[in-house]
Amino acid sequence: MKRFRIDSTIIVLGILILSLIVGAILVGTVGRNFLSPGNIRDVLTGMSVLGLVAIGQTLVVLGASLDLSVTYVISLASLLGATIMNGNPANIPAAVAITLLVCAGIGLANGLIVTVLKVNGFIATLGTGLILQGILNTNFEGSAGAVPWEFQLIGATGVGPVPVSTIIMIALAVLVWFLLNRTRTGAHLYAVGGDPEIARLSGVRTRPPLIAAHVLCSVFAGLAGLLLASRLGVGSPTVGQQGGYALLSIAAVVLGGTLLMGGRGSIWGTVGGVAILAVVDSVMSVMQVNPFLKDVVRGVVIVAAVAVYSRRAIVRRRPRFGAGGTRTGGDDAAKAAEGEMAAAASQLADTTPVPEGGRA
Amino acid sequence: MNALRALVSPRGAVFLLLVVLLVAVTVLNPSFAEPGQLMRFIQRVAPIAIVAIGQYFVIIAGEFDLSQGSLITAQVIIAGNLVGQDDSRTVPVLLLMIVVGVAVGLVNGLITTLLKVPSFIVTLGMMLALLGGVMWWTGGAATGNPADSFREIGRGGIRDVPFLDFIPWAVFILIAWLALGIWITKLPLGKSLIAVGDNAVAVDYAGARRAWVTTRAFVISSLSASLSAVLLVGYAGVHPSVGRGYEFVAITAVVLGGVVLGGGRGWIVGAAAGAFALEALFMLLNIAGVPSTLRDAVQGVIIIAAVAYSAVAFRARRRRPREPVATPEPATTPEPAMTSTIHTEKIRGD
């Protein structure tokens, strides 16, 4: 009865496995082992920061918005975290709290500009990004602050070859998965991204979910900034731009099967998309590909991978004839139910007017 | 009075912004009001306005072109490396640049329409691949500026004109490109593009070759970027950072000009005016001596405010009664209708 549909997450997984296999072979040709601890750590480390950003970006994209300001939020967060910590482990909780609060505030501003002022997310966050850049340039000259050793451990330790930062990223992905699938906010976010007017007519208040998505996106960017601070040992006003996180995170989200128009997508797809990018990057680094050529390969891989399933992703109706058709493949339930419906109709019509229950 | 009303309307917001900015510039620096300075200003805006015009066609069709900036860089470097100091190569290289522009537009358009990859992603990939490719080819730096005859297009003009003093070629090129753009918007192609941005399915059901319609928008966009590159080679010279970020500047300009991201609504002249407003803003920041570190912040605030203004004003206008000129909806025909057949009287309330 349940209609089978190739989930885009499965396709992402397929592409990931393919790139792993091809990558392992290529890495093998230069006498390296793709699955060596050092390499696994390299790939997973590459995933952690972009993964955090992309998780947040997924929320915003699901709501049919975009966040181009993440790069600057990341830089600001790394600076705030590092300067507040200022080398003193006792400051860590305060630094993390303040940093994330500030980021949440930026996200709130983004969300309000998008929902209340009705500025398209692309332009709104481009604008807030510029504002943040101005603030960074005015207040910080170069790297600043100092991250105590205890906090650096987050970026530098691991369970076997798996960095703690990756574990944190995956744990947060689970949380977001929960948010999307088990909370009203998640359900409403899908609805608002799918069609805000339909959501409104269905009684959904359309602003809160999208504002929440923007707040969370900025908080995730803040977490990415803190993670970078932990890896760098200092805060840096350019660390966000260095990674090109805004566009790459959007690419990863779309690579993961989330519709850029919003309303459909999954967090695991995004994690898969991030993994594909990390694998490709790592393989190219081992192969010592010319850095300019790396960008060419990245561009081609992104487009090609999205092309694999984008044609499929278009909603199609079930065929009646041919393979998998309702006529040839079964699904006679609807026909069988015709009698049932008639019966129900007459039964309903016969019901004696007994008021059933009050309002709940 | 009427002009004033038009200015505060959402469609006119960009012109209002432009006027305000230019007045502010003139107040701070009266010499700007000299006609010669104005010409120089237009020369400076021309490359941005031209990419904005190209981006306009992509955006009204509901798509994005993020590859414009990289294409400009690539074309600038192509010009620098292939023309060299040899004047006779100017024309062949110009033709080659057109071919490259068309090719990039076709690839963007066909992958978007036939493979159904969102244009944001296609052109993002193109942005990475083009820039990486051309840097790889040239080892990161062009050989040098091309011959002066080539650069004359973007740098030169008619000198010693009475009153105006100097009219850069860029001014004519911009006017011609804008006129061409306006003309295209009146053609079936332009109308189809805006219809695609509005409702792509309806355009399919109307028998249009939608893939080809949309693809041509990308070609126009890429050609605009190429033309802009020709101007920039002259104006600025060859350097791998020429063109960087132009795609965002162009999109911002188009949106400032009242064009709706997502397609279906917007005026090409607004898009060009958006480019003028943006460049006037940069100039104001330069002239006002805003600290270099604060520039970006001021720019961000103004962009958000301007776009928010037209979004909010548009909503307000939807509610407000229209201007008195509007004809009231004619009452449904009282007679004779039902028995008669198709009649051909002139439509009312036209």
Next chain:
Amino acid sequence: MNATTTQPVLAVSGIRKSFFGVEVLKGIDFDVRPGEVHGLVGENGAGKSTLMKIIAGVQPADEGTVAYRGEEVRHAHPRQAMDAGIVTVFQEFTLLPERTVAQNVYLGREPRRAGFVDRKAMIGRTADLLSDLGVSFIDPQARVGSLTVAEQQIVEIVKALSFDAQVISMDEPTAALSDREVELLYAIIRRLTSRGVAVIYVSHRLKEIFDLCDRITILKDGALVSTDETADLTTDELVRRMVGRSIQSYFPDAVEGTTVGEPRLELENCGNAYVDGVSLTLRAGEIVGIAGLQGSGRTELVEGVFGIQAFTRGAMRIDGSPTNITSARSAVRAGLALVSEDRKAQGLALGQSVLDNALLVVRSVFPGRTAASRREVPGVLSSLEISSRGVDQEARFLSGGNQQKVVLAKWLLTQPQIVLFDEPTRGIDVGAKYAVYQLMRELAAQGKAVLMVSSELPEIIGMSDRIVVMHDGELVAELPAGSAEHEILGAATGAGGAR
């Protein structure tokens, strides 16, 4: 029913509403009582949907009050109206294709346990609601986008039923339903009213209005004409009040001198993934009606002919010569036109002007003829009696009927030889319907071939020279003009006999 004696549960008074300075509701007074079905009728653009939206809290009224259970309310968000117990089935679907049935039904008020969405409860309750209606063929976990339009309409109704509503407004709930499902809806409505729920019912199908309603309110041009007990109204009187004149006949006769000529379109064993074994001949001057149940494949048949889902099997001839139609473009070039079923999704670019929409096809396929066609536009529009504020009006702001006329104009301008109409009168008022019928007759008289898909049997019977019946993707019967309803239905249900 003793509804007359009770106090109204909902009463609106003096409601005014303008768009762009044009008043579309001019001081409406209207009320519904518990347990009553209150019909709301009027021509296209009369303001019915606007009134419903004001009651539902979707749009604010400019003036006037809404009183609910005796108290004045001002619902600024649909949410507030819903919480109060006013639920609306809107004219347009309010379903998200990417979400499941259960997620759609409970959108906005997902059941929760310990703060989290209780998916089991949500699915279970949706399944209960569905099985309550005998609808076992809709899986609560299916994506709505994978359902047929009829199934979606049922989900839409189930969504309204999932509330404990005091007032349910239904804006053309049967537009996409076939008779069988309409009957089910009747039963649902009767059960609701028996519980004391008030129902506001908007439909252009006058039969339903008379079948169901206790009272009928008529709107015309945004003004209230009358509110009467159903028993006090006749169909003729109702129509006269709606359109401001009386109607002799619902279906115009064939234009004199119309002759059936040579075959224009011949299909031989055509088929694709959705239809199969279609053999059909359409002659010049002929109107052929296609009947069938929802989802029987009628739309898919015309879309096959028109090249949108091109046939992969069989042969097609136009005017005797073999033609291969692989895309809508080749269809238009071959002289076909398709007035599609869903004018908002497939017919119009809503943000564009009436003029641009009218020229959409010409521009797309015959760009060279654009200038000439532009000159014809005013004539064609006025021949269709479009009431709009001129050709520069955005299509979005036209009422449904006028939008349909713009779609017709768009096709007429291409001077088609074979015109396919898919549900041409869906959701348009009697006056406009008549104009569409008249247009079909005119086309036939000009020697064109007309194929009409319709879910309204009277329309099929009243207009067709020949009736073809579809069932589950195949043509199952061909009946002569004037066949009886039960004959058609028998074939359509695949039973081969009357129900």
Next chain:
Amino acid sequence: TTDPSVAPAESDSPEESAETTEWFDQELFDKQNEERGVEPQGPADQPYLQHINAEMVDTAEFASEGAEKACFANASISNPWRQTGWITMNEQLKSLQADGAISEMETRDAQDSDDTQIADIDYFISEGECDVFLISPNSTAAMTPAVERACETGKPVIVFDRGVNTDCYVSFIHPIGGFAWGIDTAEFLIDNLEEGDKVVALRILPGVDVLEHRWAAAEKLFDEAGIEAVDYFTGADPAEIKSIISDELAKGDVQGIWMDAGDGAVAAIEAFEDAGADYPVMTGEDEMSFLRKWKDTGLTGLAPVYSNFQWRTPLLAAQMVFAGTEVPKEWVLPQKPITEGELDQYLEANDGMPDGHYAKFGGEDLPGYPTVWQERQIP
């Protein structure tokens, strides 16, 4: 498990690594000012082997037989200066491979990202089987812990260009520095301008220490000399530079141009030409585009140098380390601006090189000269 190589760094006291937001550093200023005047030691015809005020360290512990493997963590090759250097470095590698000193060099390019470079260094440590680490840090403070981890492997570490906040390396190679650049250029402009004249400073981007030091020194000197200086960030975009100068010229006269890198110098000069204004007194860089324009226009100029030949030195240092010869702990390379008198000589020497080439690239004796540089063949 905690990565054993991550230990609390001793040098990581907050005062030291917490950089203040003030770039000017009197001590460094004085040091570099002094170094400008010192006659470098070493072979006169091989500036890339010269050093200033060097304190030599013994490297006997690293002495080894046969060819060794070098691992190079590069910050990026994203600007013409780094590209030119990278070409030179590769040619140097070829010659050392031919000599049998270096077997191979594995390179990871961080594409301007601190985070990537840290991962690159960690990858080298665990997978690279490196005999020597060459590191061109993307940024100073951020790369310090990773460099320390590399040092802990016991293999020699050679850092060049930008520095790190640790001295665990065997040698740190760099030209005199940003303050020296700032002093050279500012003094030149001050000498050629009057008090009250206006200088427009065209800077690439904020926050990069090498660049910030240049401006910090120059700004201080301008201030003391009563020269009015306004600064802009240009992103090295010539179109932006041209607009900025045009606006400045519309506001009033500009007598001097100061640049923190030669990129876009031509556009700045052209802006004066287009506006019909007199050429400014100007400092650019030893990039060919500037030298050529300087020659064409005959303006009063100076080309400060951030010695590009330093890209040869790390590999040569590695060779010395494996040979057990002593190397300077802090290897300060000479950094002498090109003056008007030397202009023709450098133009001639670099004839046929592309505009983005650097005159003092110092690779004239390497195998691929000159085609590899002329065609800018990047591996």
